[in-house]
Amino acid sequence: MYEHDVIVVGGGGAGLRAAIAAQEQGADVAIVTKLHPVRSHTGAAEGGINAALRDGDSWEDHAYDTMKGSDYLGDAPAIDTFAKTAPDEVIQLEHWGMPFSREDDGRVSQRPFGGLSFPRTTYAGAETGHHMLHTLYEQVVKRGIEVYDEWYVSNLAVTDEDDPNDRECHGVVAWDVQSGEIAGFEARDGVILATGGLGQAYDHTTNAVANTGDGVAMAYRAGVPIEDMEMIQFHPTTLPSTGVLISEGVRGEGGILYNAEGERFMFEYGYATNDGELASRDVVSRAELTEINEGRGIDDEYVYLDMRHLGEERITDRLENILHLAEDFEGVDGLEEPMPVKPGQHYAMGGVETNEFGETCVDGLYAAGECACVSLHGANRLGGNALPELIVFGALAGRHAAGEDMGEALIETGPSEELDREELGVPVGLPSEQSDTAEPAADGGEPVEDVDTRSSEEVVSDAEATEEERIETLLEREDGVNHADVRADLQTSMTENVNVFRTEAGLEQALEDIQEARERYQDVYVADKSRTFNTDLQHTIETRNLLDVAEAITMGALARDEFRGAHWRKEHQERKDDEWLKHTMVSWNDGDPELWYRPVILEGHEETYEPKNRSY
Numbered sequence: 070m071y072e073h074d075v076i077v078v079g080g081g082g083a084g085l086r087a088a089i090a091a092q093e094q095g096a097d098v099a100i101v102t103k104l105h106p107v108r109s110h111t112g113a114a115e116g117g118i119n120a121a122l123r124d125g126d127s128w129e130d131h132a133y134d135t136m137k138g139s140d141y142l143g144d145a146p147a148i149d150t151f152a153k154t155a156p157d158e159v160i161q162l163e164h165w166g167m168p169f170s171r172e173d174d175g176r177v178s179q180r181p182f183g184g185l186s187f188p189r190t191t192y193a194g195a196e197t198g199h200h201m202l203h204t205l206y207e208q209v210v211k212r213g214i215e216v217y218d219e220w221y222v223s224n225l226a227v228t229d230e231d232d233p234n235d236r237e238c239h240g241v242v243a244w245d246v247q248s249g250e251i252a253g254f255e256a257r258d259g260v261i262l263a264t265g266g267l268g269q270a271y272d273h274t275t276n277a278v279a280n281t282g283d284g285v286a287m288a289y290r291a292g293v294p295i296e297d298m299e300m301i302q303f304h305p306t307t308l309p310s311t312g313v314l315i316s317e318g319v320r321g322e323g324g325i326l327y328n329a330e331g332e333r334f335m336f337e338y339g340y341a342t343n344d345g346e347l348a349s350r351d352v353v354s355r356a357e358l359t360e361i362n363e364g365r366g367i368d369d370e371y372v373y374l375d376m377r378h379l380g381e382e383r384i385t386d387r388l389e390n391i392l393h394l395a396e397d398f399e400g401v402d403g404l405e406e407p408m409p410v411k412p413g414q415h416y417a418m419g420g421v422e423t424n425e426f427g428e429t430c431v432d433g434l435y436a437a438g439e440c441a442c443v444s445l446h447g448a449n450r451l452g453g454n455a456l457p458e459l460i461v462f463g464a465l466a467g468r469h470a471a472g473e474d475m476g477e478a479l480i481e482t483g484p485s486e487e488l489d490r491e492e493l494g495v496p497v498g499l500p501s502e503q504s505d506t507a508e509p510a511a512d513g514g515e516p517v518e519d520v521d522t523r524s525s526e527e528v529v530s531d532a533e534a535t536e537e538e539r540i541e542t543l544l545e546r547e548d549g550v551n552h553a554d555v556r557a558d559l560q561t562s563m564t565e566n567v568n569v570f571r572t573e574a575g576l577e578q579a580l581e582d583i584q585e586a587r588e589r590y591q592d593v594y595v596a597d598k599s600r601t602f603n604t605d606l607q608h609t610i611e612t613r614n615l616l617d618v619a620e621a622i623t624m625g626a627l628a629r630d631e632f633r634g635a636h637w638r639k640e641h642q643e644r645k646d647d648e649w650l651k652h653t654m655v656s657w658n659d660g661d662p663e664l665w666y667r668p669v670i671l672e673g674h675e676e677t678y679e680p681k682n683r684s685y
């Protein structure tokens with residue numbers, strides 16, 4: 070068994086920032102990550118990082134834009150903390166050597182991004198995430214923070230009290246992808262989940278193959294509610310053949326969208342008569358799909374994004390990476406031709422419920438970054454707001470986990486009896502074998518009344534034994550269903566039914582498909598029996614995580630019978646503030662997911678936000 074004060078699961082932007090912050094508090098920190106840190110998906114981020122840095126801008130304006138962008142589903146204390154802290158965190162990155170693009174006078178460059186009232190997106194060419202990741206990783210190396218890279222965390226070591234609010238997290242169980250060794254990692258002070266996105270629940274996504282919602286699924290099964298899962302962002306400019314992202318930076322620099330008739334449809338058809346291409350992402354994605362559905366798309370599939378008029382010098386200076394992506398993945402020369410684009414899954418606004426310090430309702434368990442829902446982005450994330458989220462809330466989670474007293478949190482966490490609960494009545498039970506192996510209650514310890522009396526070490530070693538058994542069972546099976554078939558069917562159904570445009574029948578179909586996929590997953594088997602680099606085994610376990618998160622996304626989408634932000638419902642074309650100024654929460658409830666709600670917090674640090682009609 071390995072032991073550290075703080076264990077950070079994930080070596081992307083959020084995980085690295087959390088680890089640095091915890092180390093600065095004097096903690097012995099380790100990062101356990103299935104990919105080498107600089108291969109994390111943060112490295113794919115292109116466009117930039119929002120922070121109010123300039124005269125004429127203010128954190129209050131950034132907060133307001135974020136709340137408006139969220140379609141009033143963000144929590145004000147999270148938004149205010151974020152907008153206030155982002156400038157210091159960006160300056161910290163600059164001091165650590167991040168090579169930001171600069172103006173002639175030496176100031177860090179900023180460009181406009183969708184939904185922002187001020188050009189406040191700082192960037193490093195069109196490779197912002199890559200530079201950010203390397204800058205943070207340098208600090209991790211410099212500080213001697215231990216990194217267990219290519220270790221796959223498959224479960225959390227959590228006590229088994231009935232009420233999740235009484236549970237404690239003492240560590241994680243992981244296996245070494247290179248050798249197959251399974252080991253417990255005991256965390257004396259805290260575990261921080263920073264496992265990133267869940268885009269692999271869809272088949273057309275900008276997310277990497279590693280983005281399988283592992284942290285969300287593990288926390289969920291450990292009893293932590295997951296919040297606003299239905300709020301999935303579909304980015305308007307992805308390459309049709311692969312889902313590879315063409316950064317919003319292209320539109321920020323002045324790139325234009327047009328349809329098959331050569332019309333600049335954002336203005337021509339009144340989708341966003343002020344901001345046009347720089348309306349927020351949900352608005353632009355719906356506009357593109359409307360154009361395509363009404364017969365004005367190209368090949369009935371995509372529209373054009375044109376940057377030729379920006380000129381070669383500006384493009385190569387600020388968007389060079391985009392030229393390579395368009396050429397390599399679509400065979401298009403962006404200097405000479407418009408690029409084909411269509412909406413694709415991009416980001417999960419929801420995730421593990423946390424407060425502004427990254428705490429979950431399980432003592433000692435934290436989450437930060439894309440896997441967490443603090444809730445900052447509400448129903449729609451603004452472009453350039455995810456990277457600052459990683460550093461702001463990553464740092465807060467790291468410091469808190471390492472013991473810094475941050476006072477009383479303004480955001481509540483965990484299930485509460487007084488809150489509005491609702492059974493959906495959908496058949497969502499899990500196969501008992503899978504349910505047992507994943508449940509903290511089945512970690513091997515003897516349940517004693519409602520207090521788990523095991524020592525921290527026992528909780529971790531019991532969890533380790535359970536994982537060993539689970540993996541043996543999967544490897545022993547000689548034939549059955551291949552996880553890839555289950556995953557492919559899930560992705561197809563999610564893309565067809567839980568996309569930009571959602572209908573009641575489609576969502577119901579998706580829930581049925583997920584249930585069927587679960588049943589098939591009961592017979593899943595791993596063809597590769599080896600212990601080293603067994604990606605078959607890893608993907609099999611990841612597929613199970615995708616089933617859990619996809620189900621929560623779809624349940625939330627079906628329950629929320631209104632149109633808010635990225636969540637469009639054919640039968641419900643209005644935002645219903647009287648009924649729906651609340652977060653959808655899904656609790657695992659022994660494998661029988663339960664839906665309940667928590668009110669949105671509109672009262673911020675300085676003022677209370679008033680929901681307004683959102684137009685761009």
Ligand SMILES: Cc1cc2nc3c(=O)[nH]c(=O)nc-3n(C[C@H](O)[C@H](O)[C@H](O)COP(=O)(O)OP(=O)(O)OC[C@H]3O[C@@H](n4cnc5c(N)ncnc54)[C@H](O)[C@@H]3O)c2cc1C
Pocket residue numbers: 078079080081082083084101102103104105106108109110111112113114115116117118119197198220221222223263264265266275276277279283284314415416437438439440452453454455456457459
């Ligand atoms: C193509 C693209 C471009 C983007 N551009 C921008 C942009 O310009 N600006 C912006 O603000 N946002 C952007 N975003 C969003 C933003 O980049 C992401 O939300 C953010 O980088 C996620 O960071 P993270 O640290 O939460 O997760 P990641 O960077 O994905 O890191 C997750 C880490 O968790 C580890 N991990 C996962 N599961 C396990 C497990 N079971 N065991 C062990 N380790 C595990 C992985 O190895 C990885 O190290 C973009 C997103 C995409 C997909």
